[in-house]
Amino acid sequence: MDAGNLAESIAAFDGQLAKLGHTRLTRLKYSEGARHFAAWLRLSGVAVASVDDCVVTRFATHDCCCSGYRRQSRLSRRYVNKVRRFVRFLIEQELVAAPPAPTVNSVPESVVAFQEFLRSHRGLAERTIDRNGRLVLRLLPVLGGDPEAYDAARVRHVILEQARSCSPGYVKTMTTALRAYLRFLAARGACQPGLDRAVPAVAEWRLSTLPRYLPAERVEQLISACDTSTPIGLRDHAILLLLARLGLRAGDVTALRLDDLAWHEGTLRLCGKGRREVRLPLPQDVGDALLAYIERVRPRVPEERVFLRVHAPYRPFSRSGCIAAVVRRGLERAGIADAPSQGARLLRHSAATAMLRGGATLETVGTVLRHRSVDTTAHYAKVDVATLTAITQPWPGEA
Numbered sequence: 001m002d003a004g005n006l007a008e009s010i011a012a013f014d015g016q017l018a019k020l021g022h023t024r025l026t027r028l029k030y031s032e033g034a035r036h037f038a039a040w041l042r043l044s045g046v047a048v049a050s051v052d053d054c055v056v057t058r059f060a061t062h063d064c065c066c067s068g069y070r071r072q073s074r075l076s077r078r079y080v081n082k083v084r085r086f087v088r089f090l091i092e093q094e095l096v097a098a099p100p101a102p103t104v105n106s107v108p109e110s111v112v113a114f115q116e117f118l119r120s121h122r123g124l125a126e127r128t129i130d131r132n133g134r135l136v137l138r139l140l141p142v143l144g145g146d147p148e149a150y151d152a153a154r155v156r157h158v159i160l161e162q163a164r165s166c167s168p169g170y171v172k173t174m175t176t177a178l179r180a181y182l183r184f185l186a187a188r189g190a191c192q193p194g195l196d197r198a199v200p201a202v203a204e205w206r207l208s209t210l211p212r213y214l215p216a217e218r219v220e221q222l223i224s225a226c227d228t229s230t231p232i233g234l235r236d237h238a239i240l241l242l243l244a245r246l247g248l249r250a251g252d253v254t255a256l257r258l259d260d261l262a263w264h265e266g267t268l269r270l271c272g273k274g275r276r277e278v279r280l281p282l283p284q285d286v287g288d289a290l291l292a293y294i295e296r297v298r299p300r301v302p303e304e305r306v307f308l309r310v311h312a313p314y315r316p317f318s319r320s321g322c323i324a325a326v327v328r329r330g331l332e333r334a335g336i337a338d339a340p341s342q343g344a345r346l347l348r349h350s351a352a353t354a355m356l357r358g359g360a361t362l363e364t365v366g367t368v369l370r371h372r373s374v375d376t377t378a379h380y381a382k383v384d385v386a387t388l389t390a391i392t393q394p395w396p397g398e399a
Helices: 004-019 024-044 053-061 077-092 109-122 126-143 152-163 168-187 216-224 231-246 250-255 284-296 321-334 344-357 362-369 374-383 385-391
Strands: 267-271 277-281
Touching: 004 024, 004 077, 024 053, 024 077, 053 077, 109 126, 109 168, 126 152, 126 168, 152 168, 216 231, 216 321, 216 344, 231 250, 231 284, 231 321, 231 344, 250 321, 250 344, 321 344, 344 362, 362 374
Parallel strands: none
Antiparallel strands: 267 277
């Protein structure tokens, strides 16, 4: 089918797909959809410059009788998504006007300044800054937009209202954000000082439960279940070893870069909470797994992140939940159906528990896990029943 004046653009689109690593068959499917769309534009008398989402919707629902394509009343969603990707390419080439940006509610200046304060003075991660901003925005409709009118009764009321419909853990996070926001306003002279002490406490005790972990033999079963003869198996094997041996957080794995690996020194550089940079020793099996993944199956693309998607376009993981999915798939593959949880934190807890049972001190475990407080590390001592039995005292009155 004749693509008309979009023939050169379709050829350039195919070249871009080739650079991204798509196979020849995938590129043919994309090019076929692009040529079909170009021919439909020409037959319908629609100018390329006027293409927008409405035009693509019309194409998706047209009664297709185009030459070279089978007759059908509606195209599949997957087929239309390929056409939408071609339209995005036309936008990048400035052949089609970009859609107008969606209108969003303006964020109050005080919240913007609060987030910038957290970024520049507190050194919080962007994810935490975004969460605190969203929580404050949720409270503002009840709290009011005039900080000078805030008083203790209003501060208590806004939290008690949220406690009616939210879980204790979520409300506790909300109180943390509100206290920080009130202290920030007081420091600027925008509200009366001391209001942060009026925020009610939430009855949700930290570290009150037992850590959820896997026994050491189950962890080895999980790791050995990876099929290292496949690209995805090699990648997941390296990820699981990082989680199980060093107790990394999911965010640590997604953010790991090639220059964080010091092969000659045998260390791994991490930048965790509070932007604290540390170096951890790289165990032999973890280093071997990383090297096998990087040398044998990692796509050769200009990307500094270590772990990438195995299918084109080769991009790094977009969020920490992708690492949790790796653990979940591994548990299913290993046949571990009774795991207490299925996220990346399961292996972090397992690593801490294994180190304590292997004779490591709380200080050593806290250093590896990068805990700020020894109380956080002591949380794992609850599962060391053998050691606790040796120091426990008999119950009063026991014969």
